[in-house]
Amino acid sequence: xxxxxxxxxxxxxxxxxxxxxxxxxxxxxxxxxxxxxxxxxxxxxxxxxxxxxxxxxxxxxxxxxxxxxxxxxxxxxxxxxxxxxxxxxxxxxxxxxxxxxxxxxxxxxxxxxxxxxxxxxxxxxxxxxxxxxxxxxxxxxxxxxxxxxxxxxxxxxxxxxxxxxxxxxxxxxxxxxxxxxxxxxxxxxxxxxxxxxxxxxxxxxxxxxxxxxxxxxxxxxxxxxxxxxxxxxxxxxxxxxxxxxxxxxxxxxxxxxxxxxxxxxxxxxxxxxxxxxxxxxxxxxxxxxxxxxx
Amino acid sequence: xxxxxxxxxxxxxxxxxxxxxxxxxxxxxxxxxxxxxxxxxxxxxxxxxxxxxxxxxxxxxxxxxxxxxxxxxxxxxxxxxxxxxxxxxxxxxxxxxxxxxxxxxxxxxxxxxxxxxxxxxxxxxxxxxxxxxxxxxxxxxxxxxxxxxxxxxxxxxxxxxxxxxxxxxxxxxxxxxxxxxxxxxxxxxxxxxxxxxxxxxxxxxxxxxxxxxxxxxxxxxxxxxxxxxxxxxxxxxxxxxxxxxxxxxxxxxxxxxxxxxxxxxxxxxxxxxxxxxxxxxxxxxxxxxxxxxx
Numbered sequence: 001x002x003x004x005x006x007x008x009x010x011x012x013x014x015x016x017x018x019x020x021x022x023x024x025x026x027x028x029x030x031x032x033x034x035x036x037x038x039x040x041x042x043x044x045x046x047x048x049x050x051x052x053x054x055x056x057x058x059x060x061x062x063x064x065x066x067x068x069x070x071x072x073x074x075x076x077x078x079x080x081x082x083x084x085x086x087x088x089x090x091x092x093x094x095x096x097x098x099x100x101x102x103x104x105x106x107x108x109x110x111x112x113x114x115x116x117x118x119x120x121x122x123x124x125x126x127x128x129x130x131x132x133x134x135x136x137x138x139x140x141x142x143x144x145x146x147x148x149x150x151x152x153x154x155x156x157x158x159x160x161x162x163x164x165x166x167x168x169x170x171x172x173x174x175x176x177x178x179x180x181x182x183x184x185x186x187x188x189x190x191x192x193x194x195x196x197x198x199x200x201x202x203x204x205x206x207x208x209x210x211x212x213x214x215x216x217x218x219x220x221x222x223x224x225x226x227x228x229x230x231x232x233x234x235x236x237x238x239x240x241x242x243x244x245x246x247x248x249x250x251x252x253x254x255x256x257x258x259x260x261x262x263x264x265x266x267x268x269x270x271x272x273x274x275x276x277x278x279x280x281x282x283x284x285x286x287x288x289x290x291x292x293x294x
Numbered sequence: 295x296x297x298x299x300x301x302x303x304x305x306x307x308x309x310x311x312x313x314x315x316x317x318x319x320x321x322x323x324x325x326x327x328x329x330x331x332x333x334x335x336x337x338x339x340x341x342x343x344x345x346x347x348x349x350x351x352x353x354x355x356x357x358x359x360x361x362x363x364x365x366x367x368x369x370x371x372x373x374x375x376x377x378x379x380x381x382x383x384x385x386x387x388x389x390x391x392x393x394x395x396x397x398x399x400x401x402x403x404x405x406x407x408x409x410x411x412x413x414x415x416x417x418x419x420x421x422x423x424x425x426x427x428x429x430x431x432x433x434x435x436x437x438x439x440x441x442x443x444x445x446x447x448x449x450x451x452x453x454x455x456x457x458x459x460x461x462x463x464x465x466x467x468x469x470x471x472x473x474x475x476x477x478x479x480x481x482x483x484x485x486x487x488x489x490x491x492x493x494x495x496x497x498x499x500x501x502x503x504x505x506x507x508x509x510x511x512x513x514x515x516x517x518x519x520x521x522x523x524x525x526x527x528x529x530x531x532x533x534x535x536x537x538x539x540x541x542x543x544x545x546x547x548x549x550x551x552x553x554x555x556x557x558x559x560x561x562x563x564x565x566x567x568x569x570x571x572x573x574x575x576x577x578x579x580x581x582x583x584x585x586x587x588x
Contacts, residue, residue, distance in 0.1 A: 108513075112493065112496050112497070113493075114493060114506045114509065114510065115506075115509045115510065115512075115513045115515065116505065116506070116509055117509050117512060117513075144470075145470075145505065160502050161502065161505040161509075162499070162501040162502050162505070163469065163470075163501055163502075163504050163505050164501050166469050166470060167469075167501055167504075170464040170465065170468045170469050171464065173468070174464045174467070174468045175457065175460050175461075175464050176438075176439075176457075176460060199406065199407075199408060202406050203406070204535075204536035204537075205456070205499075205500065205532055205533065205535070205536035206499065206500060206501065207456040207457055207458050207461055207500065207529070207532055207533055207536070208454050208455065208456050208457075208536065210457050210461075211410065211439065211455040211456070211457050212408040212409075212410070215408065215409045215410055215411050215455075216408065216409065218409075218411060219402075219409045219411075221409065235501070238499055238501055239499065239501055241498075241499070242498035242499035242501070242502065243498075
């Protein structure tokens with residue numbers, strides 16, 4: 001197999017990895033050059049700065065996933081409909097330099113007459129399946145916009161976006177809770193976090209439960225330093241409440257501090273989980289490259 | 295009955311009314327002198343400016359409801375536990391000038407180990423019951439923090455706060471939806487609003503459904519000018535989804551543009567409603583004054 005430069009190009013960050021033909025990650029780099037920082041027409045140059053030395057090696061293939069395929073990105077790449085596996089995604093690659101540099105399409109999925117979309121997480125789910133030897137499962141990718149992805153037979157069958165990270169941020173910074181919570185989040189207070197997770201299972205909407213972060217403080221029932229963790233538990237707990245987990249083992253993919261929080265919340269609700277980090281991203285790029293050369 | 299000066303003193307506004315012994319509102323005034331604009335110790339002076347001429351009339355009674363009874367207000371007044379009617383509230387009045395000027399306490403209610411609180415809405419609910427000749431019912435007071443109040447036997451039995459107005463604002467101004475929605479809300483687009491209300495009945499959390507305001511725009515399925523109404527429908531629809539309405543007729547109390555929106559949403563879900571405006575506030579003050587003098 002050819003050497004691979006894997007590029008995970010998000011809204012606010014650019015991460016690149018050099019991977020050999022056997023799938024070993026030889027080197028990784030990260031920068032703040034997310035797509036929002038790149039002027040129109042400037043993407044090739046920014047990639048050159050980030051990984052030009054790697055791209056110069058003979059026979060190198062480069063796969064770019066994430067928001068680089070969006071309207072504000074390098075090359076708008078139409079979403080691939082679900083179900084989607086290697087075959088469908090490979091067919092829909094958008095080649096910037098034929099046979100050399102391609103943008104990986106995102107996926108779209110329609111449910112209840114409403115479309116949903118993702119870009120980049122499909123590669124992470126492919127990587128997780130490859131790493132864990134799974135053909136399917138429930139994959140959760142926490143973050144600003146947390147993705148819940150259902151896969152079977154090696155294909156993403158469905159997914160749903162939860163604006164959980166963003167709800168936490170806007171409530172914490174811009175709602176009345178900004179007056180109640182301390183200025184800094186501080187370390188996770190596990191008991192307060194789990195209290196929020198459990199309360200969310202009984203409350204029927206975050207619109208209501210979020211107010212309890214204020215009243216518990218008002219009545220002196222939760223100390224200020226516990227409130228950010230409690231609110232985080234309410235938000236993540238609401239997300240878990242709304243999903244029918246059906247006894248699946250969930251695979252969490254993301255930054256360790258986030259997957260640990262979800263694992264804790266899932267555990268208290270009796271749901272097992274495994275966690276993967278950036279290795280899922282790089283393995284997904286590599287497995288996709290492998291399928292192109294099969 | 296003595297003449298009454300009714301004062302509804304909220305966070306961001308001050309409203310006063312002069313009411314005769316028969317309950318007729320003779321005059322109303324409103325200003326921006328909400329409690330957040332009043333320096334410590336300055337409340338008597340601000341009330342004097344707003345209604346000093348009325349207060350000078352012999353035998354006048356003055357009842358102050360709302361956030362003036364909060365920690366940041368004129369005189370912190372402990373919350374009255376539910377169930378609470380005229381008797382309980384009258385007993386818990388905080389007199390600033392004995393027999394002449396009193397602050398009406400707010401209410402608290404505990405559910406699932408979590409306290410909830412309101413200040414001022416209790417007077418509006420009392421007024422609505424008095425105006426409509428009801429001893430109970432479901433009362434909804436839309437706003438930044440929408441209150442759902444259950445009453446029976448002339449007493450508030452339970453209530454719940456929904457941060458609906460605030461969620462709409464923070465999502466609209468501070469989340470990724472700020473990039474998707476047009477700068478101004480524009481007039482209500484009824485079809486888009488009701489589409490949001492209906493979608494919320496099937497979606498199981500606003501964390502997920504809110505993202506559809508973005509994807510429907512992204513896929514060109516909803517024109518930009520419809521998006522604010524759609525998002526408003528998602529938020530209000532989520533609130534209605536989480537309540538068990540049990541075929542009750544709901545009484546809406548608030549500003550006409552808000553109660554009209556809730557009436558529309560309730561109607562599309564097969565739920566009847568009646569709407570009241572500021573007359574409920576003044577009638578509540580008067581009915582409370584009447585009970586004090588009975």
